[in-house]
Amino acid sequence: xxxxxxxxxxxxxxxxxxxxxxxxxxxxxxxxxxxxxxxxxxxxxxxxxxxxxxxxxxxxxxxxxxxxxxxxxxxxxxxxxxxxxxxxxxxxxxxxxxxxxxxxxxxxxxxxxxxxxxxxxxxxxxxxxxxxxxxxxxxxxxxxxxxxxxxxxxxxxxxxxxxxxxxxx
Amino acid sequence: xxxxxxxxxxxxxxxxxxxxxxxxxxxxxxxxxxxxxxxxxxxxxxxxxxxxxxxxxxxxxxxxxxxxxxxxxxxxxxxxxxxxxxxxxxxxxxxxxxxxxxxxxxxxxxxxxxxxxxxxxxxxxxxxxxxxxxxxxxxxxxxxxxxxxxxxxxxxxxxxxxxxxxxxxxxxxxxxxxxxxxxxxxxxxxxxxxxxxxxxxxxxxxxxxxxxxxxxxxxxxxxxxxxxxxxxxxxxxxxxxxxxxxxxxxxxxxxxxxxxxxxxxxxxxxxxxxxxxxxxxxxxxxxxxxxxxxxxxxxxxxxxxxxxxxxxxxxxxxxxxxxxxxxxxxxxxxxxxxxxxxxxxxxxxxxxxxxxxxxxxxxxxxxxxxxxxxxxxxxxxxxxxxxx
Numbered sequence: 001x002x003x004x005x006x007x008x009x010x011x012x013x014x015x016x017x018x019x020x021x022x023x024x025x026x027x028x029x030x031x032x033x034x035x036x037x038x039x040x041x042x043x044x045x046x047x048x049x050x051x052x053x054x055x056x057x058x059x060x061x062x063x064x065x066x067x068x069x070x071x072x073x074x075x076x077x078x079x080x081x082x083x084x085x086x087x088x089x090x091x092x093x094x095x096x097x098x099x100x101x102x103x104x105x106x107x108x109x110x111x112x113x114x115x116x117x118x119x120x121x122x123x124x125x126x127x128x129x130x131x132x133x134x135x136x137x138x139x140x141x142x143x144x145x146x147x148x149x150x151x152x153x154x155x156x157x158x159x160x161x162x163x164x165x166x167x168x169x
Numbered sequence: 170x171x172x173x174x175x176x177x178x179x180x181x182x183x184x185x186x187x188x189x190x191x192x193x194x195x196x197x198x199x200x201x202x203x204x205x206x207x208x209x210x211x212x213x214x215x216x217x218x219x220x221x222x223x224x225x226x227x228x229x230x231x232x233x234x235x236x237x238x239x240x241x242x243x244x245x246x247x248x249x250x251x252x253x254x255x256x257x258x259x260x261x262x263x264x265x266x267x268x269x270x271x272x273x274x275x276x277x278x279x280x281x282x283x284x285x286x287x288x289x290x291x292x293x294x295x296x297x298x299x300x301x302x303x304x305x306x307x308x309x310x311x312x313x314x315x316x317x318x319x320x321x322x323x324x325x326x327x328x329x330x331x332x333x334x335x336x337x338x339x340x341x342x343x344x345x346x347x348x349x350x351x352x353x354x355x356x357x358x359x360x361x362x363x364x365x366x367x368x369x370x371x372x373x374x375x376x377x378x379x380x381x382x383x384x385x386x387x388x389x390x391x392x393x394x395x396x397x398x399x400x401x402x403x404x405x406x407x408x409x410x411x412x413x414x415x416x417x418x419x420x421x422x423x424x425x426x427x428x429x430x431x432x433x434x435x436x437x438x439x440x441x442x443x444x445x446x447x448x449x450x451x452x453x454x455x456x457x458x459x460x461x462x463x464x465x466x467x468x469x470x471x472x473x474x475x476x477x478x479x480x481x482x483x484x485x486x487x488x489x490x491x492x493x494x495x496x497x498x499x500x501x502x503x504x505x506x507x508x509x510x511x512x513x514x515x516x517x518x519x520x521x522x523x524x525x526x527x528x529x530x531x532x533x534x535x536x537x538x539x540x541x542x543x544x545x546x547x548x549x550x551x552x553x554x555x556x557x
Contacts, residue, residue, distance in 0.1 A: 019189060022188075022189050022192070023189075026185070026188065026189070027185035030185040030186070030188065031180045031181065031183055031185060032180075034180070034183065035177075035180055040186075044186055044188055044191075047188050047192075048188040048191040048192045048195060049192075049195060050192075051188070051189070051192035052191075052192045052193070052194075052195035055192065055193065102176070102179050103179040103180050103182060103183055106176050106177070106179060106180070122177075125177045126177040126180060130539060131539060131540060142540075143542065146511075146540060146541060146542035146543065147542055147543060149541075149543070150541065150542060150543020150544060150545075151543060151544075153522075153533075153534055153543075154524070154533070154543070154544060154545075157533060157534070160176075
């Protein structure tokens with residue numbers, strides 16, 4: 001009984017902490033995953049599922065915010081991979097949403113980066129994460145993240161420059 | 170928009186949905202080993218595999234060539250380098266080879282831009298496929314798509330350049346496939362390489378769709394004149410650096426000299442880099458391959474850089490190390506690879522990135538205090554340049 005009571009208490013405290021994380025950083029996380037995935041539905045599904053999994057884990061998370069960011073990006077990456085497999089033999093579904101300018105140009109340009117470059121660039125330039133934490137989120141090494149960041153910035157600049165909007169990234 | 174975060178700040182104008190209720194609705198009573206969580210676990214495995222592939226690709230690249238990519242040639246006529254008059258450039262003599270897949274459905278061809286080149290020339294190899302069958306063929310173009318590969322092999326059978334090890338391999342998935350109708354032909358990309366070896370060489374090409382290795386193409390490498398001396402070659406490479414090494418030229422024998430690396434645009438808003446600069450020289454018939462290095466500050470010693478290993482600068486901050494390879498012949502100096510550098514600004518300084526393209530430098534961006542590895546050179550400033 002005591003163990004269950006402790007677990008329930010931890011779960012409640014974790015829920016409060018996770019709600020605080022969501023209220024303070026949830027919007028930014030959603031937009032970051034949107035920039036990464038290019039799809040609001042993928043972003044919403046990944047963020048909601050990441051918080052749901054965090055809630056299920058109760059007090060087992062030492063750093064709920066870091067955990068949720070990592071989970072949301074990996075869930076989105078998985079969804080994109082699933083989608084690529086599903087659409088390999090089918091026509092790509094038409095885009096059914098509009099994004100405001102100039103964010104749509106940025107997101108379209110980000111889509112030209114490799115998934116890992118895109119995740120690194122978004123996490124660094126939008127979410128403000130340092131290299132060490134990006135390495136943890138994308139499951140890579142710090143050295144590799146630095147290369148992805150450098151290559152990603154360079155490629156993003158080139159894509160934006162070709163689109164005629166300067167590309168000062 | 171002048172700074173990167175200006176662009177990313179535009180994302181803040183996108184309204185975000187409130188997902189907290191959705192998250193709570195998904196959480197209670199869910200079996201973490203079933204349904205969505207199980208899918209999530211599988212997805213995590215896929216992502217982890219992609220990450221491992223990406224790291225291995227970077228490692229493979231680093232084992233063979235420390236530079237991130239081959240840059241367009243940066244020909245610098247004149248300068249303090251070679252003084253002998255080069256002969257006429259040999260005319261391009263393209264050559265194609267092809268093969269057919271085992272089932273006879275696809276012919277793949279590789280076209281080499283010329284069978285006679287000079288050191289410093291850019292050799293281009295392009296690939297195309299033809300649908301010989303009665304049914305459409307699905308193909309995709311891109312780094313992870315259906316592409317041919319190229320190796321250069323010298324007369325002794327040693328591979329001197331391997332596309333798979335010399336170029337950055339993205340971990341991105343294959344792009345959406347395209348349908349090639351019966352009888353149609355399509356280009357599937359290719360590669361460029363700056364010639365940094367004496368000949369003769371063999372161009373070894375390999376095709377996708379089960380076609381495999383094509384016949385080798387013999388490549389004559391004709392030097393335009395005698396190789397410049399080591400001292401002249403280093404001077405020509407310094408001259409081709411767009412002014413980057415003008416205040417930090419290595420000694421004529423390539424040994425280190427102390428000087429400073431200055432921002433190529435003369436900017437006074439960034440700090441110049443006190444540095445030790447040196448050169449490695451590889452000699453061949455009619456050519457010298459000069460690799461320029463700098464390491465800042467000089468007290469850190471001659472620090473080598475690599476895309477895949479952490480750079481040890483000691484305790485000095487800010488610190489930076491860089492490498493850049495040139496091919497030098499009687500005709501002049503050509504950048505064989507892009508400049509690659511690693512830097513650490515320390516906790517206080519911001520980093521301004523400069524990129525080189527065809528002998529011209531431009532300010533490419535700005536980074537918060539921290540570490541950086543990649544193409545271009547970094548200068549430091551005590552003023553925030555991110556505009557946060």
